[in-house]
Amino acid sequence: xxxxxxxxxxxxxxxxxxxxxxxxxxxxxxxxxxxxxxxxxxxxxxxxxxxxxxxxxxxxxxxxxxxxxxxxxxxxxxxxxxxxxxxxxxxxxxxxxxxxxxxxxxxxxxxxxxxxxxxxxxxxxxxxxxxxxxxxxxxxxxxxxxxxxxxxxxxxxxxxxxxxxxxxxxxxxxxxxxxxxxxxxxxxxxxxxxxxxxxxxxxxxxxxxxxxxxxxxxxxxxxxxxxxxxxxxxxxxxxxxxxxxxxxxxxxxxxxxxxxxx
Numbered sequence: 001x002x003x004x005x006x007x008x009x010x011x012x013x014x015x016x017x018x019x020x021x022x023x024x025x026x027x028x029x030x031x032x033x034x035x036x037x038x039x040x041x042x043x044x045x046x047x048x049x050x051x052x053x054x055x056x057x058x059x060x061x062x063x064x065x066x067x068x069x070x071x072x073x074x075x076x077x078x079x080x081x082x083x084x085x086x087x088x089x090x091x092x093x094x095x096x097x098x099x100x101x102x103x104x105x106x107x108x109x110x111x112x113x114x115x116x117x118x119x120x121x122x123x124x125x126x127x128x129x130x131x132x133x134x135x136x137x138x139x140x141x142x143x144x145x146x147x148x149x150x151x152x153x154x155x156x157x158x159x160x161x162x163x164x165x166x167x168x169x170x171x172x173x174x175x176x177x178x179x180x181x182x183x184x185x186x187x188x189x190x191x192x193x194x195x196x197x198x199x200x201x202x203x204x205x206x207x208x209x210x211x212x213x214x215x216x217x218x219x220x221x222x223x224x225x226x227x228x229x230x231x232x233x234x235x236x237x238x239x240x241x242x243x244x245x246x247x248x249x250x251x252x253x254x255x256x257x258x259x260x261x262x
Contacts, residue, residue: 002033002116005123005179006141010164011157012128015147015184015213017044020125021080022219022238025228026246028081032120035074037112038087039133041095045125046086049077050226053088061090063111064136065097070111080228083119091133098132105132105172109140130164138168143179147213150183150196180252182245184213211245214238 007020017040024036038045038060043053053059062068063085075084098104112122124137138144144165148154158181169176181204187193201208213219219238222229229239 002119003121003143004112004116004141005121005143005145006126006137007123007145007147008126008134008137008161009146009148009157010128010130010134010161011149011154014149014154014157015182016128017048017125018219018223019145019147019182019184019213019242020045020123021048021223022228022230022242023245023249024082024121024123025080025230026242027121027249029230029243030246030250032250033118034082035085035115035119035122036077036082037085037108037122037124037137039091039108039124039137040087040127041089041091041133042127043086043088043091044223046084046088047226048223048228049075049080049084049086051075051077051084051086053086056086056088059090060085060087061094064091064094064107070115079231095132098136105135105139108136112140135168135172138165138176139173141173141176143177145179145182147182147184148200149185150190150193150200152192152196155196155199178207180249181208182211182213183208185215186212187215188212209245209248211241211248213241213245216241 007016024034027034046053058068058073063070063073073085075086077084126134126137148158181200183197214237216238218233218236219229222232225232229236
C-alpha cells in the first residue's frame, strides 16, 4: 500500500516544487512507482516535468470538479519515470468552485485513495498559501514533508505551518503526521544557515533529514529545460542530493517496517 505525502510550506520560495519534481524522479530511479500531483495553479511542477501547462486538454481542474475521471488527466513522464497529474491556472477557478460545494476538503482524498495500490508514493506539490487546495492536500495525505530554508523568517513560517497541521489533525485528518523537515538551498559557509539548521535538529531531532539540499546552479537550471536535475545533469550536486534524500526516505521506511510487531 502506497503513501501520500504532501510537500508543503506556507512560505514561498523554499523549494517545494523543486523537491517534488526531483524527489519523484529519484524515487522512480530507485524502482518505486510514483505519482506527482500538481496542486499549485502556477503549474510549476507541470512545467518542470516537461509539459506545456497551457496546452493541457485535461488537468487537475477537470478532476477536482468531477468533470473527467482521474485517468483522463494522468500523464506519463517517460524520461523521469513517474506519472503526473498536471495543473495550470484553471485551478484558481476550481478553488472558487470548491468553496461552495459539500465535502470540498475531501475531494482530493477521495480521488487519490483508490490509487494507493498502484503507487508506492504519491507526492503532492502544494501552493504557497493556506487555501482550499492546500487543505485538500493535507486531508488527502498520510504525511507532510516540509522543505525549509535555513533563515530567520523561515522559522516563523514553520511555526504557522505546524499550527495549520495541528488544526487539520484535530478536525479532518487525525492520522496526519510529519514525514520530515528538509533543509533546502543550504550553504554551509553561512553561519546563520548552520545556526538555524542546528536549532531545527535540536527541536525536531530525527524528523530533520540528514540530507542537505545545496544551492546549485544546475538544479536551478533544470526546470527551464523541463527536466528533473537527475535527467538534466545527474552528476550535479543537486541531483546527487535528491538521490541521497530518496535513499534516506527508503531507509527510514524500511526501518519503520522492521520495528512493527508481527
